[in-house]
Amino acid sequence: MESSLLSPVDAAWLSMESPANPMTITVLLRVDGLTAPVFRHFLENHWLRIARFRCRPVRKGAAWVWEEDDLFRLRHHVHVEPEPMDEARLQEWLSARLNQPMPDYRPRWGFWLIPRAQGGAALLLRMHHCYADGLSLIELFNALTTTAPDAMPPDLAGGDRITGANRWLDAGWDWLQSQVTLADEGRVEDVEASDEPADALSKRRRQLEKAAWTGLKLVNELSEYVLEPEDTPTRLKPGLLGRRQCRWSAPIPLAAFRHIANTTHCKINDVLLACVAQALRKQLENDELDLEEVLLHAAVPVDIRGLLPDSVKPEPGELGNLFGTVFVPLPVDAHSPLECLYRVKHETRRLKRSWQPGISWGLMCSAGLLPRGWQQSVADLFCRKASAVVSNVPGTPEPRYLAGCRVREQMFWVPQSGDIGLGVSIVSYAGCVQFGVVADEAVMADPKPFLDDCVKALQNWQ
Numbered sequence: 517m518e519s520s521l522l523s524p525v526d527a528a529w530l531s532m533e534s535p536a537n538p539m540t541i542t543v544l545l546r547v548d549g550l551t552a553p554v555f556r557h558f559l560e561n562h563w564l565r566i567a568r569f570r571c572r573p574v575r576k577g578a579a580w581v582w583e584e585d586d587l588f589r590l591r592h593h594v595h596v597e598p599e600p601m602d603e604a605r606l607q608e609w610l611s612a613r614l615n616q617p618m619p620d621y622r623p624r625w626g627f628w629l630i631p632r633a634q635g636g637a638a639l640l641l642r643m644h645h646c647y648a649d650g651l652s653l654i655e656l657f658n659a660l661t662t663t664a665p666d667a668m669p670p671d672l673a674g675g676d677r678i679t680g681a682n683r684w685l686d687a688g689w690d691w692l693q694s695q696v697t698l699a700d701e702g703r704v705e706d707v708e709a710s711d712e713p714a715d716a717l718s719k720r721r722r723q724l725e726k727a728a729w730t731g732l733k734l735v736n737e738l739s740e741y742v743l744e745p746e747d748t749p750t751r752l753k754p755g756l757l758g759r760r761q762c763r764w765s766a767p768i769p770l771a772a773f774r775h776i777a778n779t780t781h782c783k784i785n786d787v788l789l790a791c792v793a794q795a796l797r798k799q800l801e802n803d804e805l806d807l808e809e810v811l812l813h814a815a816v817p818v819d820i821r822g823l824l825p826d827s828v829k830p831e832p833g834e835l836g837n838l839f840g841t842v843f844v845p846l847p848v849d850a851h852s853p854l855e856c857l858y859r860v861k862h863e864t865r866r867l868k869r870s871w872q873p874g875i876s877w878g879l880m881c882s883a884g885l886l887p888r889g890w891q892q893s894v895a896d897l898f899c900r901k902a903s904a905v906v907s908n909v910p911g912t913p914e915p916r917y918l919a920g921c922r923v924r925e926q927m928f929w930v931p932q933s934g935d936i937g938l939g940v941s942i943v944s945y946a947g948c949v950q951f952g953v954v955a956d957e958a959v960m961a962d963p964k965p966f967l968d969d970c971v972k973a974l975q976n977w978q
Contacts, residue, residue, distance in 0.1 A: 899934025
C-alpha cells in the first residue's frame with residue numbers, strides 16, 4: 517500500500533501532543549459474555565478491513581504520512597486481563613492505562629479485554645486522535661455492530677482505502693468561494709465589468725455590498741474567536757503533573773434530561789452543560805474567589821460535517837476529524853439552577869449562529885500545515901481560553917450487539933490539549949446517559965466528588 521499524507525487537521529493532533537497530555541481517545545464498552553477468541557475473530561474479519569488501522573503516522577520532513585506497518589501483528593494490539601475486577605479495581609486499572617504512552621513504532625491503537633470484570637466483560641479501546649474523532653468512532657461502532665445477536669455487520673464502504681490530504685487541498689479554494697458568496701446565485705467570478713442596463717448594474721452593486729459585509733463578518737468572527745478573553749486563574753489550571761484519574765457514572769435514564777429540556781424549552785446539551793457548570797461552582801465556592809468575577813469556558817466540540825461541500829464530505833465508513841471547537845462560558849456565578857441553564861442556553865444559541873466552529877476547524881487545519889516551531893502557538897490559542905473540555909456524543913437509541921454479544925454500556929474520555937487538565941464526557945446510548953470525567957491529579961486528585969456533583973445537579977431538577 518502506498519503512503520498517503522494525513523489531512524491537515526489529522527496531523528494537527530499529532531503536533532498538539534505532549535507528555536502531560538497525550539492526544540488519545542479512550543473508550544470503554546461493557547459487553548455481556550465477550551470472550552477473547554470471539555473478539556479476536558471479530559477484529560480479524562471486520563476491524564482490520566479498515567486500512568487506516570494497519571497504518572501508523574510517520575513524520576517525513578515537514579509532513580505526516582500514513583505508512584503501512586509491514587510488521588503488523590494483531591497480538592501487539594490486543595491484550596487480555598484474566599484476573600477478576602470489581603468496579604473500584606476496574607476504575608483504578610483503567611486510570612493506569614490512561615497514563616501509559618502508546619508506542620509510535622506501531623499503529624497507535626490498542627484493545628484490552630477483561631472477561632471477568634464485575635457486571636460483565638469490559639472492553640477498553642485506546643486510539644490516537646489522529647485516526648478519528650468521537651463521531652467517527654460512534655459511526656464506526658454502529659457499522660461494526662448489529663441490532664440483533666445473530667445478524668452480520670455489513671461491509672464497510674471505503675474501508676480498504678486511506679483518504680489523505682490531496683482531496684482537502686484541492687477543494688480548499690472551492691470551499692472558500694462557497695463561504696464568500698456574493699449572492700444566493702452568484703460568486704466572485706460572477707462580477708465583471710459590463711455595459712448591461714442599470715438594473716443589472718444595480719444587482720452587481722448589491723452583490724459587491726453583500727461580499728463586503730460577508731468579508732467584514734468573517735473578520736469580526738475571527739477577531740472574536742482569537743481575542744476571546746482567557747479564563748480566570750483558578751485551581752482548575754494549576755500546571756499539570758501528567759498523571760490522570762478517570763471515573764464514570766452509572767447509566768441515567770435519558771428521559772430525565774429530555775423532560776427537563778422540554779419543560780424549559782432548552783436542548784439536552786444545554787442541560788448537560790448546566791450540570792457541569794453547577795458542579796464546577798461547588799468546586800470553587802470554598803476558594804477565595806469572587807465568583808461574580810470568575811470567567812470560565814468549556815471547550816465544546818461541534819460537528820461540522822453538514823457545513824462541508826460535497827467534494828470533501830466523508831463517505832460512509834470514512835474516518836477523520838471533522839469538528840470545530842467553540843468556547844462556551846460557564847456561569848459558575850449563577851445563583852440558581854434555572855438561571856444557570858438559561859444563561860447556558862443563551863450562549864449556545866449565540867455560538868450556534870456564529871462561524872466559530874468552521875473558523876476553529878480552519879485554524880486546526882492551518883496548524884497541521886505550519887512548520888513545527890509555529891504549531892504550538894496555534895495549540896496555545898485553544899488551551900488558554902478554556903479550563904475544561906466538555907464533549908457530548910449521541911449513541912444509538914437501541915442496544916447493539918458486538919460479535920453477537922450485547923453491548924450494555926459505552927463510555928469514552930476525551931483528551932485535553934495544552935494545560936487543560938479536566939475533561940467531561942457525556943454519551944447517550946440505549947435510552948440512558950452516562951457522565952465520564954478524566955482529570956490530571958494536579959486538578960483533582962479524585963474526580964469522583966466532581967462526578968457526583970454533576971449527577972446531583974441533574975437530580976436537583978427532578
